[in-house]
Every structure is written in structure tokens, then in C-alpha cells.
Amino acid sequence: MKEWPLWEVFIRSQHGLAHKHVGSLHAPDAEMAINNARDVYTRRSEGLSIWVVPASEVTASSPADKEALFEPANNKIYRHPTFFPVPEEVKHM
Amino acid sequence: MLLDDKSIYLMRLGDNALVLAQRLSEWCGKGPAFEEDMALTNTALDLIGQARMWLSYAGEVEGRGRDEDALAFRRDSHEFTNLLLVEQPNGDYANTVVRQFFFDVWHQLVLDALTRSADDRIADIASKAIKEVAYHLRRSIDLFVRLGDGSAESRRRMQAAVDELWMYTGEMFKADETEELLGAQGLACDPSTLKDAWLAMVHEVFAEATLELPAGEWMQKGGKQGRHGEHLGLLLAEMQFLQRAYPGATW
Numbered sequence: 001m002k003e004w005p006l007w008e009v010f011i012r013s014q015h016g017l018a019h020k021h022v023g024s025l026h027a028p029d030a031e032m033a034i035n036n037a038r039d040v041y042t043r044r045s046e047g048l049s050i051w052v053v054p055a056s057e058v059t060a061s062s063p064a065d066k067e068a069l070f071e072p073a074n075n076k077i078y079r080h081p082t083f084f085p086v087p088e089e090v091k092h093m
Numbered sequence: 094m095l096l097d098d099k100s101i102y103l104m105r106l107g108d109n110a111l112v113l114a115q116r117l118s119e120w121c122g123k124g125p126a127f128e129e130d131m132a133l134t135n136t137a138l139d140l141i142g143q144a145r146m147w148l149s150y151a152g153e154v155e156g157r158g159r160d161e162d163a164l165a166f167r168r169d170s171h172e173f174t175n176l177l178l179v180e181q182p183n184g185d186y187a188n189t190v191v192r193q194f195f196f197d198v199w200h201q202l203v204l205d206a207l208t209r210s211a212d213d214r215i216a217d218i219a220s221k222a223i224k225e226v227a228y229h230l231r232r233s234i235d236l237f238v239r240l241g242d243g244s245a246e247s248r249r250r251m252q253a254a255v256d257e258l259w260m261y262t263g264e265m266f267k268a269d270e271t272e273e274l275l276g277a278q279g280l281a282c283d284p285s286t287l288k289d290a291w292l293a294m295v296h297e298v299f300a301e302a303t304l305e306l307p308a309g310e311w312m313q314k315g316g317k318q319g320r321h322g323e324h325l326g327l328l329l330a331e332m333q334f335l336q337r338a339y340p341g342a343t344w
Binding site: 026043 | 128228
């Protein structure tokens with residue numbers, strides 16, 4: 001089992017609109033990864049859809065770049081969409 | 094008598110699920126990988142749920158005041174009516190996978206037929222169970238193919254498991270008087286009608302798994318009639334110990 005690659009698992013539940021990252025697991029290939037994800041991550045709640053992605057395919061931003069990437073946006077409040085109420089119907093925007 | 098035959102038939106379905114669930118539970122915490130451990134114990138839980146439904150109904154039909162717990166924990170091995178296949182020891186993982194595969198193909202076919210039973214409750218239980226079993230079968234096939242068409246060692250172990258368990262597959266299709274009577278009434282399914290479909294699927298999966306189908310014709314039987322090997326006694330001793338040592342215990 002040491003040769004099984006790592007997969008990141010994303011699940012969209014009955015009431016959700018977007019796949020959420022729920023964790024990771026090892027599996028020999030994509031089919032088995034879906035099966036394993038179903039067994040490990042949908043035990044207590046209904047899932048509607050499972051995505052599995054090889055962990056090696058995920059590109060992540062580096063924590064050291066946090067300031068350069070995200071700080072500037074924080075200071076520019078005129079860009080933040082917080083000055084008007086969002087109607088009920090589009091709550092999940 | 095029809096009611097006796099009916100309760101026996103229901104008990105067979107319940108016992109298959111119960112004994113196989115017990116076997117799968119023996120892997121709990123000892124699986125070859127965490128993910129496999131979860132998968133096997135999930136399957137076991139599904140089967141226990143099914144066993145509860147079948148045995149509860151069996152107890153009611155039998156009319157001797159035995160509920161699901163009495164049937165599960167206070168019958169001796171000669172009263173158990175499960176197929177011999179499901180009581181076979183786990184062995185190595187290949188053995189467990191092969192046993193599960195042979196059973197799952199049959200299980201799905203039986204449950205599918207039972208969804209059309211003239212008895213509403215049987216049809217209802219079968220409809221619930223078949224959703225779980227559809228997944229069990231899918232997982233079994235996936236594993237069977239990957240281990241069969243895998244490394245030299247995994248294929249060797251799979252072929253050995255196939256050769257050893259083959260003689261227990263015939264019992265799944267050998268109808269006895271009980272099954273013939275209930276089949277005629279439209280309550281249950283005559284298992285001999287399932288053999289061709291079972292073989293067709295097994296052939297297909299074996300081909301993909303690059304494994305050889307055994308040619309042996311001689312088949313073990315007797316489990317459905319309560320004639321078991323030495324394995325069941327040991328399994329029940331472990332499963333029933335708590336209830337027999339502390340009858341009626343709750344926590």
C-alpha cells in the first residue's frame with residue numbers, strides 16, 4: 001500500500017452548491033479512489049457528487065507569498081462588495 | 094407447511110448476511126490499508142442491517158416468540174441456515190475478496206428477483222437492500238479485477254482463493270423443497286434460475302482479471318439445511334458469547 005498515490009477528496013452534499021474539500025486518502029487509481037472516498041467520507045451524510053484529484057496535481061500558493069498575494073486587497077475597501085444588502089434569492093453568490 | 098418454509102427461507106437470507114458480516118468484522122482494525130478497513134466494516138454494517146430486517150420478519154412468521162436477537166444469539170450452529178460459502182474463514186485478503194465477489198454477484202441477482210415478490214414486505218426489504226448490495230458488487234468487481242490482473246503475487250493468491258472457494262458456489266443455485274415451494278407461490282426466487290446470469294457475470298469479470306475459471310463440477314452443500322463445517326461453531330462462539338454469558342444484557 002506504500003505505492004498507492006495520495007488523492008484529495010471533494011464532496012458536494014445534498015444541500016450544497018460547491019464541492020468542498022473533505023480530506024485525502026490513498027488509492028491505487030481513480031476508480032478505487034472514488035469508492036474509498038464514498039466509504040470514508042460519506043458515512044454520516046448524503047453526498048451527491050465526489051471529485052478525486054491526485055494530490056500531485058494540486059498546485060498551492062506558498063504561505064510565504066501570503067502578504068504579496070492578499071494584503072493589498074484588504075486595504076482597498078472600495079473594492080469590497082459589502083455596502084449593499086444581498087437579496088435572499090442570490091444568497092449563495 | 095408454507096409458513097415454516099417461509100420462515101426458513103427468510104432465515105437463510107438473514108443468516109447469510111449475519112455470518113458474512115461477522116466474518117468481515119474480523120478484519121476491523123486489521124485491514125491491509127485504512128481505506129480497505131473502512132470499506133469492509135461499512136459492508137459489514139450494511140449486511141447487519143439487512144440481517145436484522147430478514148431475521149425480524151423470520152421470527153414473526155415462525156411465530157415461536159423469537160425476535161432478531163434470539164435468532165442471532167441463541168441458535169446453535171445446526172440451526173443456522175446460511176450458505177457454506179459465507180462461513181469460510183477470511184484467510185488472506187485475496188480469499189476475502191474472492192468470497193465476497195462470488196457472494197455479491199449472487200446476492201444482487203437474488204435481491205433483484207425478490208423486489209418482485211408477491212409478499213410486500215419481502216419486496217420492500219429487498220428494495221432497500223439492493224441499493225447497498227449494488228455498491229458492494231461494484232467494489233468487489235473493482236478489487237477482484239485489480240488483484241487478479243495485478244502483480245504476480247496477487248494473481249497467484251487470487252487464483253489459489255478461486256480454486257479453493259469454487260466448490261462452495263454451487264450451493265447458491267441448488268434449490269431444495271423450500272425454495273421450490275416458495276418460488277411456485279411467487280414469494281421467493283428459485284435460485285437455479287439465477288445460475289446462468291451469475292456465470293455470465295463471473296466469466297466477464299474473470300476475463301478482465303485474467304484469472305482462470307475452475308472446471309470442477311462437484312459442489313459442497315448442506316449449509317442451508319443446517320449442516321455446517323467446523324468453522325461456524327467457532328464463529329458463533331465468538332459472536333454469541335456476550336449474550337449467552339450475560340443474557341438480556343443492555344448498556
